[in-house]
Amino acid sequence: MATMGFEFDGATFARGGDGYEPARSAAVWNARTPERFPELIVQAASERDVVAAVRLAKAEGMTIGVRAGGHSWAGNHVRDGGMLLDVSRLREATIDAAGMTATAQPGCPGNEMLAALLAHGRFFPAGHCPGVCLGGYLLQGGFGWNGRIHGPACMSVEAIDAVTADGELVRASATENEDLFWAARGSGPGFFAAVIRFHLRIYEAPKVIANGVFTYPLQELETVFRWAAEVGPEVPRDMELMVFIHRDESGEAEVAVTGPVLSASESDATTALALLETCPSRPRAKLAVPRVDVGLADLYAGVHSSYPDDHRYCVDNIWTHAPVDELLPGIERIAETLPTAPSHMLWMNWGESPDRPDMAYSVEDETYIACYGVWADPADDQRFGGWATDSMRAMEGAASGIQLADENLINRPARFVTDANITRLDEVRAKWDPGGRFHPWLGRP
Numbered sequence: 001m002a003t004m005g006f007e008f009d010g011a012t013f014a015r016g017g018d019g020y021e022p023a024r025s026a027a028v029w030n031a032r033t034p035e036r037f038p039e040l041i042v043q044a045a046s047e048r049d050v051v052a053a054v055r056l057a058k059a060e061g062m063t064i065g066v067r068a069g070g071h072s073w074a075g076n077h078v079r080d081g082g083m084l085l086d087v088s089r090l091r092e093a094t095i096d097a098a099g100m101t102a103t104a105q106p107g108c109p110g111n112e113m114l115a116a117l118l119a120h121g122r123f124f125p126a127g128h129c130p131g132v133c134l135g136g137y138l139l140q141g142g143f144g145w146n147g148r149i150h151g152p153a154c155m156s157v158e159a160i161d162a163v164t165a166d167g168e169l170v171r172a173s174a175t176e177n178e179d180l181f182w183a184a185r186g187s188g189p190g191f192f193a194a195v196i197r198f199h200l201r202i203y204e205a206p207k208v209i210a211n212g213v214f215t216y217p218l219q220e221l222e223t224v225f226r227w228a229a230e231v232g233p234e235v236p237r238d239m240e241l242m243v244f245i246h247r248d249e250s251g252e253a254e255v256a257v258t259g260p261v262l263s264a265s266e267s268d269a270t271t272a273l274a275l276l277e278t279c280p281s282r283p284r285a286k287l288a289v290p291r292v293d294v295g296l297a298d299l300y301a302g303v304h305s306s307y308p309d310d311h312r313y314c315v316d317n318i319w320t321h322a323p324v325d326e327l328l329p330g331i332e333r334i335a336e337t338l339p340t341a342p343s344h345m346l347w348m349n350w351g352e353s354p355d356r357p358d359m360a361y362s363v364e365d366e367t368y369i370a371c372y373g374v375w376a377d378p379a380d381d382q383r384f385g386g387w388a389t390d391s392m393r394a395m396e397g398a399a400s401g402i403q404l405a406d407e408n409l410i411n412r413p414a415r416f417v418t419d420a421n422i423t424r425l426d427e428v429r430a431k432w433d434p435g436g437r438f439h440p441w442l443g444r445p
Helices: 020-026 047-060 110-118 134-140 178-184 218-234 266-278 296-306 324-337 378-384 387-398 419-432
Strands: 011-014 040-043 064-067 083-086 093-096 101-104 157-163 169-173 194-201 208-217 242-247 253-258 261-263 287-293 312-320 344-349 367-375 399-401
Touching (some): 040 047, 047 083, 047 157, 047 194, 093 110, 101 110, 110 134, 157 178, 178 419, 208 218, 208 266, 208 296, 218 242, 218 253, 218 266, 218 324, 218 344, 242 324, 261 266, 266 287, 312 378, 312 387, 324 387, 367 378, 387 399
Parallel strands (some): 064 083
Antiparallel strands (some): 011 040, 093 101, 157 169, 157 194, 208 253, 208 287, 242 344, 312 367, 344 367
16 A cells, blocks of 8 residues: 555555544554544554654654554553554564574564463463563563563563664664663663564473462451562562452452462472462461462463453552551552452562663562553443552552553653663663654653
8 A cells, every 4th residue: 555655565544534443443452542643554564564654754754653462551652643553463473492582573462472482392471461462562571471580571582673763674682772772671652663573582481380369358458468468578489479359259349369370390389389378368268279270371361351352441550669557558448449340459579570681671679569440331431440540649659660561651650760761761762763753651750
């Protein structure tokens, strides 16, 4: 298709034209599509299309927002004016199992790549939700399976191929265009180039995958969270100890504890899961499943039940190392105001990444807390739309920052990289994108 003299293998849609609104809405997984309208949507069908799209934007003086999987809750890539460059159709991945490397285009869903890797006995810390594509996931950091062992997934990115604001295709790595590579690992939706391929380091697959699940009546909330805070330093790195506040099948709020493990050995998995039995509320559990052996597909299915398609979302989060006494009032308020299912709050014992290299990603802490407001009816937007933001705003005095995966910067600006790194990001942006071709973060603090 030709647009202003530029040829595209994929489709283009001008605002007001046929197909524009379906293309705009489809670019956001959150059914709460933002009321922002780019002038042109380019659905790239090839890497050549990405180069052509950036050059078209340069020629026409257009700003660019890039969409890979569209799972950004805030729809950061959908902006008024300019171009929406949709790279979700670029889904190719390659695996060199012997060389312990892989490549992936930005539209490749992480769960699909992980399934392909497991067939080769290999692994990558892909995201927890099915359908999350690697483009945005890797740029913002990448909070995924066995991330407590391998660190945020961007630590496993060894190079990128990207189209710069000038429309040039470049390679960036630790030895080539190092500053662009530094920025690509952690700047998220504020990255100032269009990545067309990631070069990845991969790992041996875990030998054992299992989970334990316990649910408790809401009266046990304080006891469970005090226990979770206390055992945080003891949680093995191959376990993700998570505490949820959600509603059970009857609609009553409850506390749930899960501990998926992706372990190198049976003994490691057994030791990790035994920790779940140490909760003082254990005798009063509504449901107790100390262990169930599962596959990654089972874990993905369980996660997807909490984040269904075709729903409306408002999400926010904090990192914190505050003592549990300081956090409990906010957690109790979240429980008291919890919207209808499947809305929920997540607590995860995280700790710090192992041997994190110098990169833009730079804010994480002992504990991760996030609120997910989830509903289906647009009539409930006003009723539920502010719950996550209000809940996190009430606790931000205890926060050390936020994670870009669950960002809500447009409604609550917050610290997502260190002060030194945001200064450096501005400097690198000024070098690579002096004219502001690529949109920065919505609501940057």
